[in-house]
Amino acid sequence: MRRxxxxxxxxxxxxxxxxxxxxxxxxxxxTWLPAALRSxxxxxxxxxxxxxxxxxxxxxxxxxxxxxxxxxFTARVVERLPxxxxxxxxxxTLILATFHALAFGVAYxxxxxxxxxxxxxxxxxxxxxxxxxxxxxxxxxxVLLFVLGSWLLGCARPDAPGWS
Amino acid sequence: xxxxxxxxxxxxxxxGRLGRGFAELDDACLVEYAGAGRDSDAFAELVRRHxxxxxxxxxxxxxxxxxxxxLSQEVFLRxxxxxxxxxxxxxxxxxxxxxxxxxxxxxRSRSKVxxxxxxxxxxxxxxxETLESAGRCDLxxxxxxxxxxxxxxxxxxxxxxxxxDVSYPEIAxxxxxxxxxxxxxxxxxxxxxxxxxxxxxxxxxxxxx
Numbered sequence: 001m002r003r004x005x006x007x008x009x010x011x012x013x014x015x016x017x018x019x020x021x022x023x024x025x026x027x028x029x030x031t032w033l034p035a036a037l038r039s040x041x042x043x044x045x046x047x048x049x050x051x052x053x054x055x056x057x058x059x060x061x062x063x064x065x066x067x068x069x070x071x072x073f074t075a076r077v078v079e080r081l082p083x084x085x086x087x088x089x090x091x092x093t094l095i096l097a098t099f100h101a102l103a104f105g106v107a108y109x110x111x112x113x114x115x116x117x118x119x120x121x122x123x124x125x126x127x128x129x130x131x132x133x134x135x136x137x138x139x140x141x142x143v144l145l146f147v148l149g150s151w152l153l154g155c156a157r158p159d160a161p162g163w164s
Numbered sequence: 165x166x167x168x169x170x171x172x173x174x175x176x177x178x179x180g181r182l183g184r185g186f187a188e189l190d191d192a193c194l195v196e197y198a199g200a201g202r203d204s205d206a207f208a209e210l211v212r213r214h215x216x217x218x219x220x221x222x223x224x225x226x227x228x229x230x231x232x233x234x235l236s237q238e239v240f241l242r243x244x245x246x247x248x249x250x251x252x253x254x255x256x257x258x259x260x261x262x263x264x265x266x267x268x269x270x271x272r273s274r275s276k277v278x279x280x281x282x283x284x285x286x287x288x289x290x291x292x293e294t295l296e297s298a299g300r301c302d303l304x305x306x307x308x309x310x311x312x313x314x315x316x317x318x319x320x321x322x323x324x325x326x327x328x329d330v331s332y333p334e335i336a337x338x339x340x341x342x343x344x345x346x347x348x349x350x351x352x353x354x355x356x357x358x359x360x361x362x363x364x365x366x367x368x369x370x371x372x373x
Contacts, residue, residue, distance in 0.1 A: 014355055019328055057361070060303050065326040066216040067223060073233065074211045077240045078204055 005040040005047050012037060013054045020062035027055045101146045185209070191256040199247035207247075211240050214257060217327050218264050224323040225268050227312050235271055239264045254337065261330065262338045265320065310360040318353035325350055 018032060029038060029051060041047040186194055186209035197206035218239055222232035242263050250259060311319055324335045336343045 010358075014351065014358070056303070057307065060300070060307055061326045062328055064220075064304055064307065065224075065323070065328060066220040069212060069216050070219075071212075073215050073219070073236070074208055077211050077215075077237055078208045080237065080241055081204055081207070081244055 005037070005044050006050055008037060009041060009047050009050055013051075018058065020059055023055050023059050023062075027052070097147050100149075101143065104146050192252060195247060195250060195252065195256055198244070199250060207240075207244055210243075210256065214260055215240070217257070218260060221261060221264055221323055221327065222268060224308070224311055225265075225319065226271075227308070231271075235267050236264070239267050242267065254334070257329065258334045258337060261324065261327075261334075265338055306361060306364070307357075309364075310357045313360055314353055314356055318349050318356065321346055321349040322353040322357070 012034065016032060022032060026032065029041070033041065033051075041051055186197070186206050189197075189206075189209070191210065191213070194206045194210050197203040198210060215236065219232055219236045222235045222239075223229055226232050226235065239260065243260055246263075250256070254262075311322065314322065320339055321335060321341075324330050324338060330338070332343060332346055335341075336346045339346070341349070
């Protein structure tokens with residue numbers, strides 16, 4: 001009779017599927033052992049020991065399934081990431097800024113003849129102001145301003161690659 | 165919409181405005197940043213989250229801590245390269261376990277020595293990382309040895325099963341096996357584990373003192 005009980009318990013334990021939480025909460029099997037078998041287990045010291053060994057082993061298998069997180073491991077992986085793929089926030093921003101500046105420059109060159117031919121006072125005045133700035137060396141400051149402005153634009157764009 | 169919001173939050177966090185980082189985001193968002201954005205910080209968070217289980221899986225498959233860590237690094241590097249192709253049909257964890265298993269298979273086929281277990285498999289696996297009772301340490305060693313003696317097809321199933329958050333269909337997907345085969349393998353593997361522990365007078369097979 002006792003042998004039957006331990007044998008049946010062994011068979012049940014082979015198929016039972018429990019997570020570590022269930023094992024921790026209910027190590028005696030009150031909620032997950034079949035009722036008939038449970039009462040037999042309660043009467044048999046051998047079966048109780050068998051059940052305890054099962055629970056201990058299962059919990060250890062679950063607990064040991066993962067190793068402790070190692071921050072150095074993460075650092076080593078990140079260090080080995082392909083350099084060309086890692087976010088080149090600065091480089092991307094610089095490229096973006098350069099092309100913004102270039103676009104401003106091209107726009108200026110395109111508008112320049114129109115400004116000369118047109119009698120409109122405001123654009124002409126702006127052009128004259130820029131021209132005089134160039135003669136006095138302030139044009140470089142203006143270019144710098146463009147680059148800076150473009151850089152800020154590049155940084156502020158939410159969809160820019162470096163933003164996220 | 166939630167992704168857009170998450171993206172915004174992450175961007176702010178990175179700039180120090182919220183003082184929080186990628187730890188707030190779920191795997192799907194992190195994959196988006198790390199994949200399309202090639203953001204190394206987002207990827208580092210994914211590594212931090214999943215390294216324990218990936219390293220644990222490879223440790224149990226190889227029985228060698230150094231080798232398991234080397235292979236785990238390869239796993240994450242492959243994952244990073246392949247992130248843009250990750251379609252999100254499976255969970256990120258399932259996908260990375262599958263990569264881990266493939267990396268292990270590749271390694272094993274490269275090195276015939278690993279066709280069998282490396283010498284000292286059981287003793288090298290169970291080194292405790294924290295202060296533990298001698299009994300628990302012995303039990304860990306015995307379990308590692310018991311897992312190590314399993315045939316490889318059974319070992320992979322049983323190791324994935326005890327990772328806990330991996331379902332049967334996911335195990336089947338990771339190993340490329342039919343669901344029924346996974347269940348059969350698991351049943352046999354658990355039976356063999358118990359048999360081994362009993363036959364070898366393991367701590368797990370002895371009555372509690």
